[in-house]
Amino acid sequence: TEEKSLHFIEQIIEENLANGFPQNKLRFRFPPEPNGYLHIGHAKSICLNFGLGLKYNAPVNLRFDDTNPAKEEQEYVDAIKEDLQWLGFQWDKELYASDYFQQLYDWAILLINNGKAYVDSQSSEAMAEQKGTPSQAGVDSPYRNRSVEENLALFEGMKNGDFEEGTHVLRAKIDMASSNMLMRDPIMYRVLHKEHHRTGNDWCIYPMYDYTHGESDYLEQISHSICTLEFVMHRELYDWFLDQIYDTNKVRPHQYEFARLNLNYTVMSKRKLLQLVQENIVNGWDDPRMPTISGLRRRGYTSASIRKFCENIGVAKRENIIDYSLLEFCLRDDLNKTAPRVMAVLDPVKVVITNYPDGKVELLDAENNQEDESAGFRKVPFSKEFYIEREDFLEVAPAKFFRLSIGNEVRLKNAYIIKAESVSKDENGTITEIQVTYDTDSLSGSGSEASKRKVAGTLHWVSVQHAVEAEVRLYDRLFIDEAPDSHKEKNFLDFMNPNSLSIIKGFVEPSLETAAPGDKFQFQRLGYFNVDKDSTASKLVFNKTVGLKDAWEE
Template identity: 45%
Template sequence: MQNLKNKNTSFIHKIIENFFKKNKKKTLHTRFPPDPNGYLHIGHAKSLCINFGLAQQYHGKCNLRFDDTNPNIQHNKYITKIKKDILWLGFKWNKKTKYSSTYFNKIYKYAIELIKKNLAYVDKLKKHEIRSYRGTLTKPGTNSPYRNQTIEENLLLFKNMMLGNFSEGTVCLRAKINMQSPCIIMRDPILYRIKFVKHNKTKKKWCIYPTYDFAHCISDAIENITHSLCTLEFQDNQKLYNWILKNITIINHPKQYEYSRLNLEYCTLSKRKIKILITNNIIKKWDDPRLPTIAGLRKRGYTASSIRNFCHKLGITKQNNLIQMSSLESCIRKELNITTYRTMSILEPIKIVICNMYHKFQEKINVLNHPKNSQLGTQNIIFSNILYIEKTDFQEKPKKKYYRLTLGKTIKLKYSYILTAHSIKKNHNNKITKIFCTFHKVQNNKKYSIIHWISIQDTIPAEFRIYNYLFTTKTPSTKKNLLSHINPESKIKKFGFINKNIIKNLEIYRYQFERIGYFITDKKTYNKKKIIFHQIVTLKENWNK
């Protein structure tokens, strides 16, 4: 979507501008119609930015309407989560929340109207027979043997459907359009089906439910929607959308327009496939930080503004593209670079012992919380004779072009002094447990490699959760066996230390751990004995991918 502050150049903006030229007194009215069968994801965020953003830009309205045409007792659970995500992203819907089920009485009457016009019939073909009769892209469909029933017969059959006198799956109501149509969706699509399932809103009042295609356009018309915006996979559905509204006595005829859906590499945005991941214990919940759900991104530390900015950068086009993950990551990285406090942490600690320093010696070093923003204040860090550094910042037998600490080499501790390693201690497994060093207070003009550190007297233990891509392939949704492409290193736990200063700033949750990346405190598990940090994003693109 175009940034609202910039010139409007997308094809949707041009459509709306032309709409106002012809209808000067009308108000733009859009809607966001999620199916409450799962959490919202980054693709929904794009739709939210388009529908709510355009309504805001043109001083119009945007409805939140849940498409609850498929009865499910879990609707309430998802409705609550969806509302939370929308509000968190910074959007507010027009008046009260709406539901397709509110219009079931009216939709039922419009179905009867189509039957009376001989434009709908009750079909007794089984599901597999309907699919077979429908034909293929290269083969036209065949008329159902029940297509030519009289209007009276169809009215009676439909009434019996409504009364629950048929078993589930034995009959359905179909539109009578054209079984020879090159557009498969126009080959007598199903309008109503039987489901003996308790509905979240209507309870047991109905045992027949309209399909999405039948209910959606009618709901739009009832709500006076002017522009029904959806993704390109509904392009063929537009023909049915228009056919239904044309053939029932409803005043308003909204127009449907399609734009490209969001496809993000290394992700699946399919709710069905996310449920497969949960069922197979690949992830536990919809808010797993490795998922591109709004809840998952929020838990990982993404801000609402970074997600909105990402959606604005994408633009509104009809061209389907696979969007690089780095595009999303750059939005949050750019924001955090400006707003987050800097501090030092050690994810994989190894101990440094400074031999030429009195063991009780301590020195306080005052450093800025942000190198380019003095208004964020300063913090004191402690320098002492025992420190922790990252295990990767020392190599006993250094590889070529290794510029960090090794025996006989001198480096600089960030914000502090020059350090030279002269010996090491190993355990019975031949692993290094201590590095013995000498520090030098005298500074010179020579340039040294810089590493970060924490004094043992200035630490609190912490758990760090490092996230990589959940899948090993850029396009997991295209693979037949989704589970065979799971990245075994998509979540890595490390146990190290953070600076005590973090405890003093409980209201701050996002930090840049210097030389490592951006992290957020897990609010649910936070206490002084156990602190968990989720990695938001690395400092540089694909640093640990």
């Protein structure tokens, strides 16, 4: 196998190691906010951080960034853990930013004592006005030079619940003229009289992301804190907060930024995905059309295919948009190797073999997966009446129609060569039955001369008397626009595909009768399907995972 070149973060780590950074002090983290389910974008960050952990034999923490009680819930914590495990990664410690609330509070007091933080008692509008513009310095808050004593008293009052939301904030005292707007006295704490999913009502002040993140990394001794490019400007602030507390005997975390994953034909912000769920535009976070990990799993994606996708797209420093078809390519590639082949007919028309004995049933050998010898064979029942796909028959064949037509032969997969003779129709002219004859010596694999006869096409089929009825859910892209959230005048919801789900009834071969939720198959000539979680013994439900060929090219 080819030697893979190192991506830029691996190069940085190699350089750090070469310069004497001890390998046993490498430590990474994946820091989701539990305000929604993980999506395919998170998978990229997960594969990156946990990939580094595996490569350098270093621990990776799962840190819930739970500093905003208004949006966070235990349900999301549980779902995130389940998805991470399913993706195949094991974290070292499960940690919560909320575990550091006391330490963060103590450090805030230290900053106040050192003249590096102050309580501002203006409205958020007034503070926004004073921020200035990148080319124009901001204006100092009238409260910027409050005494340490006054700041300590007010901050304690904030903590004790003496104040309403929006009355006071704690701000870092940095530089109101900085060319980096984030350095113009950013807010560290705000009053929020909200119950937190873990700390309950212990706190009514909550720390902001920028203050929390670096200090949490420091507490956990994370060496490389990896985030997406929109945090580039935050790095200066991340470093400033660390400067205030850093002990030189400890590992000092550094922030590195990589390009987030963008996929076409979908949206990936949790806020927007939540809106799809709350407005019942989809059937929950794990709707098979969603770009969430749980949606992809339910759709029939394998974790190996998602990991492979993340590996293929690589780790870059410049934003780009990845084609959805690349994700499907990785899936198809994996399922081709692993999914057993079976026969299902989704738009059935009945066929009768006029010269086949009434009541006879043959159990024919069918290979489970030609890509995997160890998958073996199964028995498929064959009889006088079977279904084929309606589109596999035309009374009069146009040129290059390698399927069934009057007077022409096709092979039935694993079975015989048949020739169409006549059809029956209803009053609307719809074909209700096709009468055929079969070549009695042509059974596949029998070794006879006729079994080796080449005919133009091979069709899949399901014996009528053995067919098992199933609900099949077919999916199309969720949005009709390549970049639904990129339009100035329109909302992403204006680009929903009204036909993203269709539910049909089909027939599957009897070996599928005992298929269980999550089981994956190739329905021959149709695509890859998996058993949905709604499926029961009395009513099978399949999802179409992906077609056999790329259907995205228009």
